[in-house]
Amino acid sequence: MITDLQPLLIEAKSTIREAMAQLNTASSGCLLLVDGNGALRRMITDGDLRRAVIAGHALDADLTVLEPVEPTVARRGLDEDGARRIMRERQVVHLPVLDETGRPVGLYHLGRMSAPILLSAPHMGETEQALVAEAFATNWIAPVGPHVDAFERELAETVEASEAVALSSGTAAIHLALRLLGVRRGDRVYCSSLTFVASANPILYEGAEPVFIDSEPESWNMSPAALERALEADRRAGRKPAAVIVVNIYGQSADMAPILDLCDAHDVPVIEDAAESLGARYRNRASGTLGRLGVYSFNGNKIITTSGGGALIGGDREMMAEARRLATQARDPASHYQHSTIGFNYRLSNVLAGIGRGQLKALDDRVARRRAIFERYRQGLGDLPGVGWMPEPEWSRSNRWLSVITLDPDRTDRHPYAIMRLLRQRNIETRPVWKPMHLQPLFRGADYFTHSERQSVSDRLFLTGLCLPSGTGMTDDEQGRVIDALTEAVAI
Incomplete structure (x- = not known):
């Protein structure tokens, strides 16, 4: 129900021209004509005003020329289902809600009542627009530029990490993490089972073998008990995983202390997939900063977004430098284009990094x-x-x-x-x-x-x-x- 009615209220002394202008800025598609005491007299739509002009009334005529119409109204206290029922029976798309004195206190608008409510839509602000405009004004459009550098620095500061590398997606960050940890074809890589497929697909990119670990009831994330059983089973078989990908689903951290203790005891590095948990905390640490490497996603549905994007977090500066090299096609430090290893086109653009900087502030x-x-x-x-x-x-x-x-x-x-x-x-x-x-x-x-x-x-x-x-x-x-x-x- 619309409760801010001030932009919709208009008195009979106003002109048709003024009503047209006011209606043009009103998002509800109607105005509420009230008398001197604020009581509702009728509703006004664009069709009412057009019919008055067609009937020969001047644009400067006041609204008293409109034919009186008894509006369909409801009393305060009516819920949405009741409003829908009245609107369906009377075949109206607007239903004013009146108090005991006849003054409008709300307006049900069928269009708004039926407007889609999405699961997790992007939420943009003015800061993002200004930073994107700056990227255009300075022609820093490609996947390099001051916004990328600043976004990486500001993200690292926000989560109290040593370094961040801005990438094209969280999936790219997981893939690079596996590369940096030396995962090879045939290696076993553990991964939380309850997750989106993007957490596990990079294991297949490297030709490795995924092994899935169940959740625990307390957090819905990786079960230390299941992890311990998996590690012990591999120990008995004379092998160990090359890495463990712990996923923090729906914005909540896994119980990282026992997980890290187990992985340390077996000398297995941990990748913390915090794609969904930026801004969450585990004890006194930011989610995403507890493993050897951490991953964030800035996909359109995440808590902050760069439209599409992600980041790799880590404390080893040499490893982070290698991540940047691999993410920019692994170009060797030569004056000509020379490549000695396989690289990827994984860097975030300067334009999208500008969006990320604005989002990060919120x-x-x-x-x-x-x-x-x-x-x-x-x-x-x-x-x-x-x-x-x-x-x-x-x-x-x-x-x-x-x-x-x-x-x-x-x-x-x-x-x-x-x-x-x-x-x-x-x-x-x-x-x-x-x-x-x-x-x-x-x-x-x-x-x-x-x-x-x-x-x-x-x-x-x-x-x-x-x-x-x-x-x-x-x-x-x-x-x-x-x-x-x-x-x-x-x-x-």
């Missing part, structure tokens, strides 16, 4: 907003039977990139896919929890180690989890739409 606000969105969901949906929440262990501060619920099949017969279909009918986007990698046809036959001998946490979360709209640009009214729709869908 990171703390984005995290605070996403956490507030999660809390409002929990308060609004907490009483629904069978609805659970992604936990936040005491050692974690999640950025709540996505708010995720689970539906307990023992307490509700509503399946996530059924909820998705019902919300899609209301133009609300939701998504299932990631399908685990060990269930993907691409990785059929890969080794998989469960949290316990009788429990695969990843499978259960995939079957019961649902991601809710969580974008920081989502309004309170839009989130209210989601809560109302979910409440109805679960209660059916």
